[in-house]
Amino acid sequence: MKTSSLVKVTKAEKSKIDQVDFDNLVFGKTFTDHMFVCDFKDGQWQTPEILPYQPLTLDPSAKVFHYGQAVFEGMKAYKDTDGKVWLFRPEENYERINKSSARLQMPEFPRDFFFEGLEQLLNLDKEWIKSGQADGNALYIRPFVIASQPGVMASPSTEYKFIIICSPVQAYYTKDVKVKIADYYSRAANGGFGAAKAAGNYAGQFYPTRLVQEEGFDQVIWTDDTTHEYLEEAGTMNIFFRINDTLVTCPTSDRILDGVTRKSVIAMAEKLGITVEVRKVTVKEITEAAANGTLKESFGSGTAAVISPIGTIAYKDQVWDLEKPENCYSATIKKAILDVQYNAAEDTFGWRHEVK
Template sequence: MSLQTSSEIDIIKAATSKIDQVDFEKLTFGSVFTDHMLVCDFRNGAWEKPVIKPYEPFVLDPSAKVFHYGQAIFEGMKAYKTEDNSVWLFRPEENHLRMNKSAVRMCMPEVPESIFIDGLKELIRLDEAWVKNGKGNTLYIRPFMIAIGSGVIAQPSTQYRFCIILSPAKAYYSGDVKVLIADYYSRAANGGIGAAKAAGNYSGQFYPTQLAHNAGFQQIIWTDDATHTKLEECGTMNVFFRINDTLYTAPTSDRILDGITRKSLIDLAKREGINVDVRPVLVDELVEAAKNGSLKEIFGAGTAAVVNPIVGFQYKDEYFELPKLEKSYATDLKEKLTNIQYKLAEDTFGWTVKI
């Protein structure tokens, strides 16, 4: 699709800020938003001029295709404020690339860098006061695109809206995380949209995850749709397994999201001399490792949670508690990754980008 873009951005500042109404010590993840948002529409085969404006609802026609055919994609990113009060992004080019891969898969227009990256930087500069100092404080960034063209005929929209909204954040999960290994429900299928950050991927998880919650588990480790023998993702995160001193994780595919935290942890682990094996991991293999004591850790990895250790898992009617380790890969890798993100350690990979 041929794109006509402009690097210029209109900025309409909010008359007053709501920042003084926010208790930054008691944030519920993704529930509080900053003063401004970026909005840019795609019409007549081209992207219009982006606008940064006060955060507010917008009006859509009831027949907008996002409501009827689910053309909706999003990304998840974070900004970090360092000890010298500068603000940094972590691998934003990877989010931009993945957003456009999702757009292609969902038959939506790709978003130019001048809108996604340049627009994001300008938005964060305007709302920089919302990025708080201190390790653990972040600004969660949610770029998303929806189909706004009207009409209920089953075909792609010709009009789209790209937005970026910002939310101050602390920890995503709290408390112990126990997981249930799926043996019936599936997250995604071969040839499907599992590798896209499409809204429907997540809504499709809600029901089986609610069943897991009712049974006392916080998340589900998804398995392949055909045989339910291969371990894939954990809830909304990629997942790692430590058996003895080797770290295993499933390869990306049509069913598994190419997580940016995932690939960063793989690179970090290799740098630290940890043996990493990217290959399909079988349920039977995990159960056997739990029984013979060689399973040391399971942890999820994603932008929101960063690294989230899992204390135990259940498969069918059998529950396995994981050992409590004084020094775990999960803790060590999370510390090393967040130190890079907060500029507390040298970024030898060139992952961080200053606002």
Template sequence: MIESPINEIDIVKAKTSKIEKVDFNNLAFGKTFTDHMFVCDFEDGKWQTPKIIPYQAMTIEPSARVFHYGQAVFEGMKAYKDENDRVFLFRPEDNHRRINKSAARMAIPEFPKDYFFKGLSELLNLDKDWIKPGIGNSLYLRPFVIATEPAISAAPSETYRFMIICSPAKAYYKGKVRVLFAEKFSRSADGGVGFAKAAGNYGAQFYPTSLAQKKGFQQIIWTDASTHEYLEEAGTMNIFFRIGNTLITAPNNDRILDGITRKSVIQLAKDLGIECEVRRVSVKEIRAAAQDGSLKEIFGAGTAAVISPISAFEHAGDVFEIDDIEESYASLFKQGILNIQHNEAEDLHGWRFEIK
């Protein structure tokens, strides 16, 4: 872990704010951005003095390596405000560790922890008014790194740009989601970059997901690349299954993202005395459970949606509907996580991080 001390951040404040033009009751996810952004360049073998500047377009050469070789990683985080106007992040140290793990896999230099947290704090204090209190409201944060060196030889870049942009958010998915079990396409493979939040992982999902959407499904549950017999992730989320009263989720490996919400659900299950098995989950097992009625729930877990219940799945032409149940695990975990994030419940595990 890089622990470079930071002496200052150069800050240029926006002359006017865009906030009065924003309808916070009707937000399309990820399309509205706050007044400022964080920028830090890697040059001459080290990260330079970070800056916070007004949100704006930037100039980059068409030969920048990010366009040609895909050296780009990112994170997804949220900031929350309680009723006393205090601002919190949720498990941000996990995000910092993960973006550096992703960066290392893509031959990108790791970003110093002090820069990361100081940058987040200064940025959120500047754009604090964009964070609205109340369950369901948040400010989505997108830290990311791109290769900027203007060169098209096939080699890692020698220069990079680390940025954080912010977007006010409400619910990501509205209502329940219908999914298709993947039988042909794969999200990632052994030895690849599936565990990293590399930009190309997500771009590669768009085409098979568009095919699923044409059939009336919002997302795909990805299966293993070798046999397509085991269920691994749901679209951009980790996946959980409830058979009887047992919660089941696939183990982490080099194909599956180490989801922070996933880890939180597993811990909350332990706190509540809910049996949770971390093991391989076969398509055959879930089909059988759906047929005999023991499959009670499927839900996705991720930063943007928190918990996203799944109402039906298709596999090999067969569609299986999942009935609503009272006191679902999905609603229990979602409310539990939201309450911790918004400072409305005790934080037993030190997950909240207050912005001072």
């Protein structure tokens, strides 16, 4: 055991890395040797620790099980060809998990605990981070906060656990995605917490998603909760449409997650000279563009896949297959962002953060 200025570290006695087939990873199923844990008690965050990865022990009445106080983030660490480890815009994830926490009446987490704990965790498990941009090799990082106070009174918890776990991953999608536009279900409502990365937001998506999967699609394109006339997100991703040579995406709101990758796509597209419009997008506009051929391409953006090209869009009984143009925006933007993430190109935005 050793203690840094802020974080107490207990190393695993033996690594399990030799049991992992890194060429055949299932996304989010394999986890590294260590985890970061910090408890909130008596009105303050306690000493953070890095421990061997292990199950948690929680009282059956822990409030997370009954009132859903749980938020999380998705990040990745990348290894370049020289063996250096990089994070991509981690400050954005840190700020967003605290915004999500505040929306669910949970305490914000100290910045120094977060960054020192994260960097120590990555240094301990850096052998789990494999280089290889072409295969999408990376370490997926999942910070999350749960309400741990025992008791079933309907009130905010007074105790919480902030935890970070890590999972080696490869490319999330290996083919274009088939999506169907929702005409009944919605992901979130005005005044709700759709903009928070809260566990309950995702639980509510599973049933409508299963319905479209039974029809042969992969994901739902969510529409607004009032009229179902406006497009919002695709599955768990922000969504982009290329109409002729203009890239269009929906504005964020209290229903739509302010995606880190979304912001990066917009900035990178503008740097590449692509015209970008952030505005409301209607179902009618996109279905008409798909029908008349002016919808050149569409894609989702998110941490897991960076950019996921959409090959098929459906609405009610209509289905349109999109053929990628020669100057494919999704491929160009994705490569440019990946080059920054893997330290293969100059980072003119200051997005990269080296783990030392």
